[in-house]
Amino acid sequence: MSSAPHHEVHKLYNIHHGWLVEWLRRRLGCVHHAHDLAQDTFVRVLDKPLVIQGVHEPRAFLSRIAHGLMVDQFRRRAIEQAYLEALQHLPTRHMESAEERMMNIEALMRIDAMFAGLNPNIRTAFLLSRLHGMTYPDIAREMNVSLRSVEGYMAKAIGHLLANARQDTLG
Known part of the structure; x- marks a missing residue:
């Protein structure tokens, strides 16, 4: 990083x-989490x-980034909590190590x-199709939509997931 952007970050x-x-403390209710x-x-x-050099509203810029990080954090906690609750229903012989648990939570975050x-x-x-194995007509009945709608939903979902997969491999 050149000294000009470094100076801008330092100043910001x-x-x-x-x-x-x-701002974060008021939203999170904890000064320690706010600092983190x-x-x-x-x-x-x-x-x-290079982005910060063109920022005209630094507080809006910072709050937008912080808000995104908060949302990510809340999502992660919700996913982690749901995963841990699901683990409680497994027999103890299926328990995993802390490392396996973190790897599984990371995989769930990517999904x-x-x-x-x-x-x-x-x-x-x-999800009804892939996780529950339901047929398109069953999904249409379950969701109270037409078969054509389900076909369209599936095409859009697969297209979206393929685009994300391509982006991950390119980016």
């Missing part, structure tokens, strides 16, 4: 760090040194990210 941090911590997320926000800013942005009907149709 010095001027707005306190404000960001307070503020640091994560500035780490994210460090990854975008969740792949489905992000999908219309709920499309996501539901896809």
Whole structure:
């Protein structure tokens, strides 16, 4: 990173760090989590040194990044909690190590990210088909939609997932 973007990040941090911590504290209810997320926000800013030079509203810029990180954190916690609850229903001989658990949670996070942005009907149709093994006519009855709608939902879901997979391999 050249010294000009580094200087801009340093300046942004010095001027707005306190404000960001307070903004996050009000939303999270915990000053420690607010500090952690503020640091994560500035780490994210460090990854975008050329972007900050064109920022005219630094607080809006920082709050947008911090909000995205908060949403990611809440999503991760919800997924982790659901996973841990599901594990409680397994016999103890199927228990996994902490490392396996974290790897599985990371995989679930990637799957969740792949489905992000999908219309709920499309996501539901896809999950009914792939996870529950339902046929398209069964899905149509279950969702109270036409067979043609289910076919369209499935085509959109598969297209979306393929586009995400391509993006992951290219990006």
